[in-house]
Amino acid sequence: MAMYLNDDQSALQDSVRDFVSTEAPVSHLRGLRDAKDEDGFSRKLWQQFAEMGFNGILVSEDEDGLGMGHLEAGIVLEEIGRNLTPSPFLTTSVAGVAALNAGGKHLRDKYIPGILAGETILGLAIEEGPKHRPDKIAMEASRSGNGFKLNGRKSFVIHGASADALIVAARTAGSAGDEEGVTLFMVDRDAAGLSAESARLVDNGQAAAVTFNGVEVDADAVIGEVDQGQAVLTALLQAGRTGAAAEMVGVGAGAMDMTVDYLKQRKQFGQMIGEFQALQHRASHLYSEMEIARAAVMKAQQLLDEGNAGADVMVSVAKAKAGRTANLAVREGVQMHGGIGMTDEYDIGFYMKRDRALSEFMGDANYHANRVAELNGY
Amino acid sequence: MTDLDSFRSETRAWLEANCPEEMRQPIKGEDDVYWGGRNATFKSDAQKSWFEACLAKGYTVPEWPKEYGGAGLSPAEGKILRQEMGRIKARSPLQSFGIWMLGPALLHFGTEEQKVHYLGQIARGEIRWCQGYSEPGSGSDLVSLQTFGEDKGDHWVVNGQKIWTSYADKCDWIFCLVRTNKEDKYRGISFLLFDMETPGVTTKPIKLISGNSPFCETFFDNVTVPKDQIVGELNRGWDVAKYLLGHEREMISGGGLGDGSASLGGKVKPEIGSNALGQLDDPMLRADLAHFDVDVLAFKAMAEKFVDEMKAKKSHPAQPNMMKYAGTELNKRRHELVMASGGSDALEWESEGSHHGAKPRTWLRTKANSIEGGTSEVMLNVISKRILELPGA
Numbered sequence: 001m002a003m004y005l006n007d008d009q010s011a012l013q014d015s016v017r018d019f020v021s022t023e024a025p026v027s028h029l030r031g032l033r034d035a036k037d038e039d040g041f042s043r044k045l046w047q048q049f050a051e052m053g054f055n056g057i058l059v060s061e062d063e064d065g066l067g068m069g070h071l072e073a074g075i076v077l078e079e080i081g082r083n084l085t086p087s088p089f090l091t092t093s094v095a096g097v098a099a100l101n102a103g104g105k106h107l108r109d110k111y112i113p114g115i116l117a118g119e120t121i122l123g124l125a126i127e128e129g130p131k132h133r134p135d136k137i138a139m140e141a142s143r144s145g146n147g148f149k150l151n152g153r154k155s156f157v158i159h160g161a162s163a164d165a166l167i168v169a170a171r172t173a174g175s176a177g178d179e180e181g182v183t184l185f186m187v188d189r190d191a192a193g194l195s196a197e198s199a200r201l202v203d204n205g206q207a208a209a210v211t212f213n214g215v216e217v218d219a220d221a222v223i224g225e226v227d228q229g230q231a232v233l234t235a236l237l238q239a240g241r242t243g244a245a246a247e248m249v250g251v252g253a254g255a256m257d258m259t260v261d262y263l264k265q266r267k268q269f270g271q272m273i274g275e276f277q278a279l280q281h282r283a284s285h286l287y288s289e290m291e292i293a294r295a296a297v298m299k300a301q302q303l304l305d306e307g308n309a310g311a312d313v314m315v316s317v318a319k320a321k322a323g324r325t326a327n328l329a330v331r332e333g334v335q336m337h338g339g340i341g342m343t344d345e346y347d348i349g350f351y352m353k354r355d356r357a358l359s360e361f362m363g364d365a366n367y368h369a370n371r372v373a374e375l376n377g378y
Numbered sequence: 379m380t381d382l383d384s385f386r387s388e389t390r391a392w393l394e395a396n397c398p399e400e401m402r403q404p405i406k407g408e409d410d411v412y413w414g415g416r417n418a419t420f421k422s423d424a425q426k427s428w429f430e431a432c433l434a435k436g437y438t439v440p441e442w443p444k445e446y447g448g449a450g451l452s453p454a455e456g457k458i459l460r461q462e463m464g465r466i467k468a469r470s471p472l473q474s475f476g477i478w479m480l481g482p483a484l485l486h487f488g489t490e491e492q493k494v495h496y497l498g499q500i501a502r503g504e505i506r507w508c509q510g511y512s513e514p515g516s517g518s519d520l521v522s523l524q525t526f527g528e529d530k531g532d533h534w535v536v537n538g539q540k541i542w543t544s545y546a547d548k549c550d551w552i553f554c555l556v557r558t559n560k561e562d563k564y565r566g567i568s569f570l571l572f573d574m575e576t577p578g579v580t581t582k583p584i585k586l587i588s589g590n591s592p593f594c595e596t597f598f599d600n601v602t603v604p605k606d607q608i609v610g611e612l613n614r615g616w617d618v619a620k621y622l623l624g625h626e627r628e629m630i631s632g633g634g635l636g637d638g639s640a641s642l643g644g645k646v647k648p649e650i651g652s653n654a655l656g657q658l659d660d661p662m663l664r665a666d667l668a669h670f671d672v673d674v675l676a677f678k679a680m681a682e683k684f685v686d687e688m689k690a691k692k693s694h695p696a697q698p699n700m701m702k703y704a705g706t707e708l709n710k711r712r713h714e715l716v717m718a719s720g721g722s723d724a725l726e727w728e729s730e731g732s733h734h735g736a737k738p739r740t741w742l743r744t745k746a747n748s749i750e751g752g753t754s755e756v757m758l759n760v761i762s763k764r765i766l767e768l769p770g771a
Binding site: 002003004260263264271272274275277279280281283284285287288289291292293295296298299313314316317318320321324365366368369370372373374376377378 | 454641643644647652656657658664665667668669671672673675676677679680682683684686687690692697703755757758759761762765766767768769
């Protein structure tokens with residue numbers, strides 16, 4: 001597969017770019033933040049996403065979606081990142097749908113129509129501590145009657161308080177660290193015994209700590225197979241990590257473009273600051289890193305879409321590289337803006353905040369570099 | 379099965395039948411590389427038979443047109459051939475500055491006669507070419523070069539000096555930037571080709587910090603060059619030079635990818651040793667290696683994307699500068715890590731066991747990567763000016 005967008009993908013990119021920059025530019029985020037919006041995103045915009053068809057990108061055509069792949073999902077996410085658009089798209093339409101695609105048809109029949117209509121929102125209840133440790137899932141789901149009873153606590157559930165249902169990873173056998181014994185469940189948000197305590201994050205995202213106090217679910221809430229949740233979890237994580245990497249490329253590119261524009265406007269010492277070689281070289285280094293990060297993400301998307309076994313390592317490469325690079329972009333962005341970059345009035349700080357939140361989402365650059373080392377046997 | 383699928387299976391079968399086992403081993407020393415030329419000898423029968431099989435198939439220059447010695451492969455077919463060669467770790471059958479640098483310039487700027495003559499020679503590995511660009515006073519500021527060709531009617535008489543001429547003492551012909559008009563800095567340079575055996579040409583190897591001498595000083599003392607040995611128009615050699623530099627930068631940028639085995643961390647594990655979990659015994663070095671491997675795999679994706687975009691004419695014309703910058707900085711990092719992983723063993727300079735100091739000599743050699751073919755600083759200047767369009771760049 002050639003590593004550039006084909007005509008259909010370019011057309012999609014044009015329409016997404018136009019739509020997101022018109023309907024949800026950075027001022028949209030600022031408005032939600034200033035209004036202290038409880039969801040932290042716009043439900044109206046979520047419906048517009050549905051009308052544009054974006055919500056069905058990973059849904060098969062048989063199930064009324066667009067039947068596209070991670071590359072197309074990434075096209076949407078890059079624009080979301082560039083505009084810092086708050087949206088449940090990544091958790092619901094990308095990671096969530098990828099998990100449902102790897103799981104049972106009965107669950108897709110139940111949840112996909114609502115996602116396609118821009119009504120249903122999914123939350124991902126995977127984490128149990130402040131750092132991403134999906135191999136150490138300890139929360140228990142014990143057998144109870146025909147189903148299971150869930151007890152424990154999950155953290156960093158993005159949009160957890162706004163979600164209609166949560167995808168929950170819990171242990172049905174073995175102990176933390178075991179490969180087998182994890183099962184994924186769909187749990188409705190209003191289930192008895194489930195409570196979500198939401199906190200506003202640095203980037204104005206809303207993340208919940210979710211407590212499961214004897215939450216009962218039927219056997220048909222299981223996504224995939226009991227004790228064999230690893231396959232579904234892998235699909236969810238690969239989609240989420242690659243998607244987050246694509247969004248970070250957008251965040252980095254947005255910050256870089258804004259900064260390069262500023263270098264062409266701001267005057268000091270009687271000249272534009274972009275004339276100083278000290279800044280030119282740093283901006284050019286950043287450009288180079290951004291190009292490499294974008295290529296790494298595209299490669300991961302293509303390998304995932306091909307079902308290539310090499311996707312696993314490349315997904316971690318993409319998340320690590322995009323993570324380090326977007327981080328460079330926002331740090332350079334604030335520094336090169338000087339004093340104005342420290343003001344709330346100016347947008348560059350929003351980029352720094354979103355980058356920080358995305359870098360923790362499904363593993364930071366160190367987590368993924370470590371994973372690359374493990375996959376390479378050292 | 380699509381045409382490309384059947385091309386892939388044919389290529390796989392052809393490689394299986396024609397690429398000897400010995401030609402699938404990593405390159406250990408300089409003589410494992412076949413450069414061709416008048417004085418070339420094959421190191422082994424395997425090297426010879428691999429070269430000859432590729433030559434017969436047009437695979438020394440697979441994407442050049444058939445009439446100039448290539449196989450006329452499309453970009454997609456060329457990519458498949460590279461992937462399949464990479465898969466079995468096949469060595470390149472013929473390396474040469476003719477293939478990487480002069481060839482593309484001739485394909486773009488050469489006359490039909492020049493193409494048939496010179497490209498054919500390059501494809502067959504008959505002539506080994508060197509590049510006469512830098513001068514003692516013209517390094518990064520290349521356009522200030524002074525080597526002068528005086529117009530004598532049907533020929534030029536060239537006088538001057540070049541420096542950093544790669545393998546000038548082993549090469550047969552030179553492609554050389556020569557000033558033919560002293561009044562116009564940029565439009566006063568011509569791109570000339572001439573035989574290194576022409577009377578008046580002398581070379582002197584330069585010993586480098588690696589102890590090796592891959593570069594020479596090259597002197598021209600009243601060297602006669604016939605008028606038909608110019609590429610492109612008179613005084614417009616800078617256009618040819620810039621075009622060719624793009625290809626040189628692209629070539630040098632490939633160094634960061636190493637020998638094709640993806641993971642440096644995996645490769646050095648036996649030297650460093652590991653703990654009970656199978657992790658390298660040196661956690662800080664392991665972290666450096668892990669981030670390096672991430673960067674290599676990411677850059678590899680970039681290299682593939684760059685070639686695909688270039689062949690589809692979708693890439694920015696200044697993009698080779700970005701590739702050169704990133705690739706050479708990565709290669710320098712690779713060899714810092716090779717040295718750190720080798721520890722005191724990697725310090726050995728002359729022993730048999732160290733292949734006569736292959737590691738430290740290669741490490742030192744890579745320091746030139748971000749200097750030759752345009753320094754990293756010049757690459758960043760070009761990106762600032764042509765891609766980011768920053769003021770005053």
